Amino acid sequence: MGVERAAVEAHELRYRYEGGVEALRGVSLRVPAGQLFALLGPNGAGKTTLVHILCTLIPPVGGDARVAGYSVTEEPGRVRRQLGLVFQEPSLDERLTVWENLDFHARIYGVPRREAARRINELLELVELSTWRHAPARQLSRGMKRRLEVARAMVHRPSILVLDEPTVGLDVPTRTRLWQYLDRLRRHEGVTLFLTTHSMEEAEAAEQVVILDEGRAVAEGAPDELRHLAGGDTVMLRVDEEGEAEIKARWSAHLVSDGEWLTLKVDRAERFFESFMPQYGGRVKWVEVRRPSLESVFMTLTGKRLRDGPVDPREVLLAFGRRGGEHTR
Numbered sequence: 001m002g003v004e005r006a007a008v009e010a011h012e013l014r015y016r017y018e019g020g021v022e023a024l025r026g027v028s029l030r031v032p033a034g035q036l037f038a039l040l041g042p043n044g045a046g047k048t049t050l051v052h053i054l055c056t057l058i059p060p061v062g063g064d065a066r067v068a069g070y071s072v073t074e075e076p077g078r079v080r081r082q083l084g085l086v087f088q089e090p091s092l093d094e095r096l097t098v099w100e101n102l103d104f105h106a107r108i109y110g111v112p113r114r115e116a117a118r119r120i121n122e123l124l125e126l127v128e129l130s131t132w133r134h135a136p137a138r139q140l141s142r143g144m145k146r147r148l149e150v151a152r153a154m155v156h157r158p159s160i161l162v163l164d165e166p167t168v169g170l171d172v173p174t175r176t177r178l179w180q181y182l183d184r185l186r187r188h189e190g191v192t193l194f195l196t197t198h199s200m201e202e203a204e205a206a207e208q209v210v211i212l213d214e215g216r217a218v219a220e221g222a223p224d225e226l227r228h229l230a231g232g233d234t235v236m237l238r239v240d241e242e243g244e245a246e247i248k249a250r251w252s253a254h255l256v257s258d259g260e261w262l263t264l265k266v267d268r269a270e271r272f273f274e275s276f277m278p279q280y281g282g283r284v285k286w287v288e289v290r291r292p293s294l295e296s297v298f299m300t301l302t303g304k305r306l307r308d309g310p311v312d313p314r315e316v317l318l319a320f321g322r323r324g325g326e327h328t329r
């Protein structure tokens, strides 16, 4: 069995800004080709710094990273050719038309003229901006501009699309639409999506997530695997009287009863139901499953919130308990 090709590999990456901020303190990660990968972390975690190293905009002060097999420090030209970039800040030339924005990019990357025209048409179709091709970019809505930036990033057929907080400032329908286009790109072109986000909803859709906090990777895995770090699933059951007695006897160690609901802490709800349903399924009147979000995973690991804003002290206490009472800071 061959090892899957890595689109991005980082080994012990370190970065320190002038003035002493240690933005990355030894981050390692591996993103297989074709994956939807999310780097999740709060503001200031180091996400943009890591992306800037991958894009060869800044050199790491320690460690190394490879993009499609090329070293960011030794082969920066090759690395850039493999990457399509969509940055946090809008970066279109507002005076140019939609077409001109794409064409300018094609020229910079040396895409042959005829190939460029074909590619631009194809991408405009994909992000549904064909009818806007002659409009100046300034006339587009925010969402349309983002779509145009995605199309522009793909003009030179990169194998990896890097999206730094791509949906910040977009409303929910616009975000959803942007994700439809990104999914389409993945399906049509097999491109790897390397996403940074502080939105757990966005990270939930990824195949693999690395959680970054204060320049360190504090956890990695598929969203479902990460959820277990926050203590597994909660199953709430309403059962008939006879069932209640039986279930209490069988699962007493994991169970709390409030007279109406039986609440069980289990590792994985699906696995629990496999053994539970054949025997007790007939007794069940109602079932609810609560699965920890990536937000609670982050809280469990760091005692902090992903989003800005006040933290509910009860949540902190809960997270503290889940960490086994050990302070991380």
Ligand SMILES: Nc1ncnc2c1ncn2[C@@H]1O[C@H](COP(=O)(O)OP(=O)(O)OP(=O)(O)O)[C@@H](O)[C@H]1O
Residues within 6 Å of the ligand: 017, 018, 019, 021, 022, 023, 041, 042, 043, 044, 045, 046, 047, 048, 049, 050, 165, 198
């Ligand atoms: N040019 C800079 N000079 C000094 N410190 C910086 C600079 N850019 C970022 N930092 C600091 O480095 C740390 C990591 O910042 P970075 O922008 O990489 O985080 P981030 O996770 O991308 O956050 P955000 O979502 O807010 O961009 C922060 O403490 C930040 O204040």
